[in-house]
Amino acid sequence: MKDAALYLIPTTLGDTPVNQVLPSYNLRITSDLRHFIVENVRTARRFLKQCNPEIDIDSLAFYELNEHTDRHRISAYLKPIRQGESVGIISEAGCPAIADPGADVVAIAQSERIKVVPLVGPSSLLMAMMASGFNGQSFAFHGYLPIESGERIKTLKKLENRVYSENQTQLFIETPYRNKKLAEDILQHCKPQTLLCIAMNISCEDEYIATRPVKAWKGNLPDMHKKPCVFLIYR
Incomplete structure (x- = not known):
């Protein structure tokens, strides 16, 4: 070098x-x-x-x-x-x-x-974006959402509003042991027709990436405990 x-x-x-x-x-x-x-x-x-x-x-x-x-x-x-x-x-x-x-x-x-x-290498965010089917021309990554329940729900609703007002994909992540709680908050507080992509263990042997309307995820969430996930919402 x-x-x-x-x-x-x-x-x-x-x-x-x-x-x-x-x-x-x-x-x-x-x-x-x-x-x-x-x-x-x-x-x-x-x-x-x-x-x-x-x-x-x-x-x-x-x-x-x-x-x-x-x-x-x-x-x-x-x-x-x-x-x-x-x-x-x-x-x-x-x-x-x-x-x-x-x-x-x-x-x-x-x-x-x-x-x-x-150097070139795997990015879970970009790979999730690629596989989601969502708008890849306008998207925003927000890192970890607030831990406190009220603030997290308020943030989720704000991000969902951006999906509809700006036609922009919203990405965020969570500490693996809190994945299920975040997913449940999305299902409870986002619109039934809002699309949610869960991208889990990207590039690994048990990779799981699926996009469904919020209403279709209810009662059908995968086991996300202690598994790295990227969550994406779009319309």
């Missing part, structure tokens, strides 16, 4: 073989890097071993970035780049910096005019 850069390295979305969802170019780049910014060191080490079983894990430097990280320390994670060595960001699942703390690092890199290189 000629110029030092910040590489955004997508990971698998589950127990999917890396060669099924990641280009060989990614694996070559990953094997050449010696510095990684990661959410969890243990899972990052496992992912790198899957990419290259011969990689010397103990020779690599890992910088942890998650909800416990002091944000004042993040800039120091880019020190290798300032000294001429590239750094990679690895998310827990999918693409870094999308609903992911890696965005904070990318923002610093951009402000310092450091070269940022996004």
Whole structure:
């Protein structure tokens, strides 16, 4: 790699073989890097071993970035780049910096005019959008909806209004153990004719993606407990 850069390295979305969802170019780049910014060191080490079983894990430097990280320390994670060595960001699942703390690092890199290189890989949001049958020309991702019931219901209704007033697909996610509760709120508070797509375990062996009117989902929800899901609503 000629110029030092910040590489955004997508990971698998589950127990999917890396060669099924990641280009060989990614694996070559990953094997050449010696510095990684990661959410969890243990899972990052496992992912790198899957990419290259011969990689010397103990020779690599890992910088942890998650909800416990002091944000004042993040800039120091880019020190290798300032000294001429590239750094990679690895998310827990999918693409870094999308609903992911890696965005904070990318923002610093951009402000310092450091070269940022996004690598090709699976994005649960885009893959769900592709398979939903919904409007792919205008869509919005809202991350996690409020935990408090009243606020969540208010937000759901606001997003549904945007579906009808703006002809815009609305995407959101939930912590896997709260998937069922969110789905039940959608069924209870959205219009019967509103379309709901549930995209679960995308790219994995038990992938499930289905679009139905809200009224058709009632009594027919799949088992979503502890499974990564993307929820989409449209008209």
